[in-house]
Amino acid sequence: MKKQVTLQQEFIKGVWDSNPVLKQLLGLCPVLAVTVSAINGFAMGLAATFVMFMASLIVSTIRKTIPPQVRIASFIVIIATFVTIVDLVMKAKFPDLSKALGPFIPLIVVNCMILGRQEAFASKNKPGRAIVDALGMGAGFTIALVILGGIREILGSREFFGLQVLPDQFEPWLIMILPAGAFLTLGLMLGVVNMYTDRKKRMEHESIIAHYKRVGREELIEELEVK
Amino acid sequence: MELFIIFISAAIVNNFVLAYFLGICPFVGVSNKLSSAISMGMATTFVMVITAIVSWLLYNLILIPYDLAFLQIPSFILVIASLVQFVEMFIKKVSQPLYRALGIFLPLITTNCAILGLALFGSMREYSFVENVIFGVGAGAGFTLALTIMAGIREELDLADVPKPFQGAPITMIVAGILALAFMGFAGMI
Numbered sequence: 001m002k003k004q005v006t007l008q009q010e011f012i013k014g015v016w017d018s019n020p021v022l023k024q025l026l027g028l029c030p031v032l033a034v035t036v037s038a039i040n041g042f043a044m045g046l047a048a049t050f051v052m053f054m055a056s057l058i059v060s061t062i063r064k065t066i067p068p069q070v071r072i073a074s075f076i077v078i079i080a081t082f083v084t085i086v087d088l089v090m091k092a093k094f095p096d097l098s099k100a101l102g103p104f105i106p107l108i109v110v111n112c113m114i115l116g117r118q119e120a121f122a123s124k125n126k127p128g129r130a131i132v133d134a135l136g137m138g139a140g141f142t143i144a145l146v147i148l149g150g151i152r153e154i155l156g157s158r159e160f161f162g163l164q165v166l167p168d169q170f171e172p173w174l175i176m177i178l179p180a181g182a183f184l185t186l187g188l189m190l191g192v193v194n195m196y197t198d199r200k201k202r203m204e205h206e207s208i209i210a211h212y213k214r215v216g217r218e219e220l221i222e223e224l225e226v227k
Numbered sequence: 228m229e230l231f232i233i234f235i236s237a238a239i240v241n242n243f244v245l246a247y248f249l250g251i252c253p254f255v256g257v258s259n260k261l262s263s264a265i266s267m268g269m270a271t272t273f274v275m276v277i278t279a280i281v282s283w284l285l286y287n288l289i290l291i292p293y294d295l296a297f298l299q300i301p302s303f304i305l306v307i308a309s310l311v312q313f314v315e316m317f318i319k320k321v322s323q324p325l326y327r328a329l330g331i332f333l334p335l336i337t338t339n340c341a342i343l344g345l346a347l348f349g350s351m352r353e354y355s356f357v358e359n360v361i362f363g364v365g366a367g368a369g370f371t372l373a374l375t376i377m378a379g380i381r382e383e384l385d386l387a388d389v390p391k392p393f394q395g396a397p398i399t400m401i402v403a404g405i406l407a408l409a410f411m412g413f414a415g416m417i
Contacts, residue, residue, distance in 0.1 A: 081301065106300045109304050184404035
């Protein structure tokens, strides 16, 4: 039996339930490297979303013609094509941003998040569903990057998207814009997300137990505990 | 002297994992046991040196003379992927013990961004051939170093009382942050 999933759920899945950065820990290299400021994170998120969107569209359209033996190589070539487009467009239109992101735009090619979506989703679904999935994952990725970049930028250089938000008396935490700050902030963010998920799961669990008690079927509770 | 500086810079001061964030996936994934960390480090270093050689030849003898530099990304990634496949077949044929030691780590390396990053940095900084190879060796040594230290710490960490939400990936990230801080001590060396 196949559960019917609406397009909306498909989108939300990428943003929260299986957020590529916070839940699946995929594609961490650019996440840590470019998030010195929120704007860099935003640009990186958009670039990755565009590549994922186009790659998912193409892969899901020609999914029946790609021989399964060479599918990974074909995915990589398709992804590399769009990464080249993004890289060249950024070099021409936004030279400053391109310089700030450095080699991390070309490195989108080997981002396991994008390849993972092609393999796990786009190669098995219709184009419409695949692009919604890509957009959801891209949105989740971008949001995580902007939050991480925002925290580091506010604490590290008192600014958010280039606007000063903290007063001059606040001494910037230099560590936040250094590599160490990226690891520390992401570690704490993952911890907080885990804490929230755990608490939600426990609350659901308790509400089920309360429901069983209400309807007087205590034997089901034991079954639940065993699980 | 120049070569020595490139080596130290790639291995310690600008460590690929802790300063450039390249190869985080294997760094988090494979660093829970010392023995597998060393195998992974060896395999990566091996592929890095070969990549440094081949990518330099490809870039400077084919892409530049024929004005094809825009094909850099797809050609690098394809060459690396086929190279890894080829190396794997070769090792399997020639040395069974080495093949068993490197095992599943070889194919995983294809999608390791440290490898592609190495090729891209090499062409971006316009190294000479020898410099590029030394850069590859240094980067591999640095990767192995970071992975080994991390694995050592994580083996100890198993005994520590970490709060539940922070177990696993979060605490690894925080430890990596402290490690990156420690590596910053080398920054003044060059």
